[in-house]
Amino acid sequence: MAPVMRPKYTLTKEKFPTYFGPLKSQPYSDSSSVSRALGGHHSLRAIAWNPLGSLVATGSVDKTLRVWNPEKPNIRFSTELKGHSAPIEKIAFNPVKDAELCSISNDGVVKFWDVRTKASVNEVKGLGSARSLAWAPDGSSLLVGNSHEIFNISPTQSTIISSHQQPVETNQMAFCWGGKKVYIPSVEGKIRILSYPELDPIFHKNYTVDPGETSEFMLKGHTASCTTVEPSPTGKYLATGGADSTISLFDTKDWICHRTITRITGTVKSISFTFDGSYVVGGCDEGSGLEVTHTESGEHVHTFKTAGPCEAVAWAPTKYCLAYGDVGVLRIIGLDGDRK
Structure with missing residues (x-):
């Protein structure tokens, strides 16, 4: 099940840019960290x-x-x-x-x-x-x-519970909200869907495969390495980001890629949904600016201007408030939204 959401309001895609346009981001740092950031060391x-x-x-x-x-x-x-x-x-x-x-x-x-x-x-x-x-x-x-x-580890044990070798190099993974499935992205651009805690493939192809080929069903959403995955808070979509500068949105019912987001520069390093699942943003290692997309329509709704690439992005879990790293400094925008 998806987590219980605690929305205070809902922004339509028409109101999103009007709401965020006047807001300013708040930096979290001291002068020394800013200087280190500008030097590329933070x-x-x-x-x-x-x-x-x-x-x-x-x-x-x-x-x-x-x-x-x-x-x-x-x-x-x-x-x-x-x-x-x-x-x-x-x-x-x-x-x-x-x-x-x-x-x-x-x-x-x-x-x-x-x-x-x-x-x-x-x-x-x-x-x-x-x-x-x-x-x-x-x-x-x-x-x-x-x-x-x-x-597989526990927060209360100092030893590893179990280990699982992977057939190909893997990247940042995520659980489904029910905790029974794990999404594992790979350098081949595919996403494995495994059971938890066994980490065995859940789905298999319903046709005969050639000798030596795997019957495991995997999502195919990228032409280069799939670097990160993130389920939407509603549980409806799985977002996947890749080194091909795209984010793909898969429907978790039929596992069809419904839309691909391409207004991105560089490798997608992180993905985050708003608390209500209405909007998604990706953090990348090149370019400047954070592009926000309306999940259901695939429309681009807003660009947050930044000084440089922002690899780490994270929407707050309870309101429209975005945290991101810009030139090595944490910034948050939307904190003053309630006071507008």
Whole structure:
């Protein structure tokens, strides 16, 4: 089932640009971080909201992990979490716990944090160059992946529960909202649909395949590597992003690609839907500007102007509020929307 949404209002695609046009983004940084960003040494790799939207965390290539209060942009109101010895690749809050954060790094360590006490409450080592992370919707377990292996781990255990070799190199994965399926994108541009926790193929082709070929049914939505996937909050669509500078939207009932979003420059590094599933945006490693698309019609509705490429994007879980990394600095737009 999709999560319970708590909308305060709904924006039609006609009103979206009018609503966001006058709003200004709020930067979250200090002067030293801005100077490092302009020098290219403080690139944000990941952004994550907690379930209530009261905190937003950032992870960077300089090993910095920080938790911000969206209402207080000054850095003295933020919390720095120290412990990783290599660049941070992905971060995510527990879907059912507002203060539990997970981070993965190139140091091969997964860390679990209590952001209230700043303490690392658990860690799992020996995962290689970890680069993908997905919480199960009930918050009881996670999947962490490196290029060819996926690990099932628990936030309360320091050892790996199980490991699963993958036939091809894989990228950032995601659970379905029911927690029974996992979407695994690959460098071949395909997306595997596996059962959880077994990680076995769920669907198979209904025709005879040639000897040596797999009968596993996979989604085909990209002409280059599929880099990331994200289910919509309504559960209706699965969005997939690729190195071919496109986002594909698959209907999760018939698994047909209903539309392809092409107003993108560079490899899609992250994808995020608004809390109601009405709009989707992708973060990319080239160009400038964030392009927002209406999910149902495929129409482009708005461009958020940026200073440079924005790899990490994340809509807030409860309202129209977008967090993104621009030139190494966290920015949030939409916080002042309620006061308009």
